[in-house]
Amino acid sequence: MKSFAKTLKLLLVFLITFPYLGFAQSDEELKNIIASVNKQRIVTTISTLCSSGSRVVGYPGNKAAARYIEKEFRSIGLQNVHSEEFQLVAPIDKGAEIFLPSEGKKLALYCLWPNFVRTPTVPPEGISGNLIYVKQGRWSDFNGKQVENSIVLMDFESGTNFLNARLLGAKAVIFLPTKNILRAEAERKFLRLPVNIPRFWISSQDGELLLTLLQKRKSVPVNLKAKMDWEKVVTRNIFGFIEGNDPKYKDQIIIVEAYYDAMSVVPALATGADQASGIAALLEIARTFSKRVHPRRSIMFMAASGHFMALAGVDDFVQKHARKKRIFRQRIKTPINFHLFLGLDLSSHNSQLGTFYTGAFYNPTLSLNISDEYYRFRYFVPFGKRMATYAKSFSQLANENVDDVFINSISPTKGRSWRNYFSGTLFAFDAEIVTHCGNPGLALITLNDVRTAWGYTY
Incomplete structure (x- = not known):
């Protein structure tokens, strides 16, 4: 100041x-x-x-x-x-959530800016899959994980590695906030191609809950709903x-x-x-x-x-x-x-x-x-x-x-x-x-x- x-x-x-x-x-x-x-x-x-x-x-x-x-x-x-x-x-976030059937809990998600024109909207019934955590989303971070049809949890500080998840068949990516995110990192999440990969942000507190569940269980099924309209x-x-x-x-x-x-x-x-x-x-x-x-x-x-x-x-x-x-x-x-x-x-x-x-x-x-x-x-x-x-x-x-x-x-x-x-x-x-x-x-x-x-x- x-x-x-x-x-x-x-x-x-x-x-x-x-x-x-x-x-x-x-x-x-x-x-x-x-x-x-x-x-x-x-x-x-x-x-x-x-x-x-x-x-x-x-x-x-x-x-x-x-x-x-x-x-x-x-x-x-x-x-x-x-x-x-x-x-x-403008792209208006109408709300997004992730439902954990095993816990009976719903956690708030926030839509990322659309991939060019493709918003993170999913079908009304949502998309379901097992949640996996891939850290920064490098190719080696996916080793030993069933990525196809999964919902990927990834550190925000991961550049454009969310594209790796899509190439391996993931249905959606949820970003975990990390400390001291810089402008350049955020700008790399603005995509100029209409890639069909819904992307979301979750709060640190809710993200920690998901990480804890993943440490306790081999399988964490989730259902994800979201709507964002132009x-x-x-x-x-x-x-x-x-x-x-x-x-x-x-x-x-x-x-x-x-x-x-x-x-x-x-x-x-x-x-x-x-x-x-x-x-x-x-x-x-x-x-x-x-x-x-x-x-x-x-x-x-x-x-x-x-x-x-x-x-x-x-x-x-x-x-x-x-x-x-x-x-x-x-x-x-x-x-x-x-x-x-x-x-x-x-x-x-x-x-x-x-x-x-x-x-x-x-x-x-x-x-x-x-x-x-x-x-x-x-x-x-x-x-x-x-x-x-x-x-x-x-x-x-x-x-x-x-x-x-x-x-x-x-x-x-x-x-x-x-x-x-x-x-x-x-x-x-x-x-x-x-x-x-x-x-x-x-x-x-x-x-x-x-x-x-x-x-x-x-």
């Missing part, structure tokens, strides 16, 4: 001193604003967002988060607070405004955005604590601007949903309000002409902040398209240089080393490019859609953080 608070303070300095937004503030005023960042309030915000269940689109926590954010926007004092609904298709679901983006106080510029809008949904390979269990960093920062920034800063231009604060569903929230906003090509512009009923879009994509395990003009959504291989990237690079270079200047001012005010708090990722030095700051993991930024539709968009990102807790149940 200490690193995250430092990042938030730097963001406030960026936005307050940004010529587009605030009037010049004295060093004393900036120090007071920096000091006003309330760590406990940030913790409370994140705890509240995590307290209502999964924030994956279509699940109760996503709707609860939207209600909470809209309520906070109003209590902060933002103007014209409203939301816009849009529709997505459904059309409704989610929404939430907006709030602060009107600029300069008559000449107040009709020019700057958008500051963060997403509030979450993602987990177990969609019904997406606490998304670290994934809530960006929206927690957005609320704190909105609170500061509403109470202490009087911007020249108007600010639209946007809490977007559907980030983890192909950036759907920002895409919906752009299609409704901000397409530039004539064929699309003619269909827009309520155009919004904004001067800059700033998307926050933050995490809490490093204090370094960087600014990006592109990401991996439209360019997943990070290849260099000179004709396209060169012109965007040239356009955004001044933004990066200006932000580096603000970061230097912040480091002096906060008595920090500037390299510890900000990296100009648009035009970095020492032979590096923006690609070098992904820490082995590809990131898709909401600002990418904005830029590709002809509007200036920048992403403000926590750098050098692999975000190890993302994609799992944390």
Whole structure:
């Protein structure tokens, strides 16, 4: 949280001193604003967002988060607070269980994300078989076991070895949670092929019960039932405004955005604590601007949903309000002409902040398209240089080393490019859609953080 608070303070300095937004503030005023960042309030915000269940689109926590954010926007004092609904298709876990006839017990299971489009749904009568435990699912772990027509219990930390179970004829795989699951392990459970192997997650407590039974008995027959459906679901983006106080510029809008949904390979269990960093920062920034800063231009604060569903929230906003090509512009009923879009994509395990003009959504291989990237690079270079200047001012005010708090990722030095700051993991930024539709968009990102807790149940 200490690193995250430092990042938030730097963001406030960026936005307050940004010529587009605030009037010049004295060093004393900036120090007071920096000091006003309330760590406990940030913790409370994140705890509240995590307290209502999964924030994956279509699940109760996503709707609860939207209600909470809209309520906070109003209590902060933002103007014209409203939301816009849009529709997505999401895999909804309708419930799963494993029945132990010998014990007369039913234990809860949770469906994993579908194998491409194949959900873990089984026939209404369920599937039956003997339960076997295969540790990490390596080929040698199956030695001496009757795998065909079995229900396999496997450690979650097993890569893609669940495919071994399917190749040997298993009917389903249940994953046992192990300690300190990393993002890379969770991501290996997202499969891009419709493999017919239902997969589930079980709690540590219930998993221990199954292991105990397997130690006591040679045969543990079970029946497994599950239903997960692809459904059309409704989610929404939430907006709030602060009107600029300069008559000449107040009709020019700057958008500051963060997403509030979450993602987990177990969609019904997406606490998304670290994934809530960006929206927690957005609320704190909105609170500061509403109470202490009087911007020249108007600010639209946007809490977007559907980030983890192909950036759907920002895409919906752009299609409704901000397409530039004539064929699309003619269909827009309520155009919004904004001067800059700033998307926050933050995490809490490093204090370094960087600014990006592109990401991996439209360019997943990070290849260099000179004709396209060169012109965007040239356009955004001044933004990066200006932000580096603000970061230097912040480091002096906060008595920090500037390299510890900000990296100009648009035009970095020492032979590096923006690609070098992904820490082995590809990131898709909401600002990418904005830029590709002809509007200036920048992403403000926590750098050098692999975000190890993302994609799992944390």
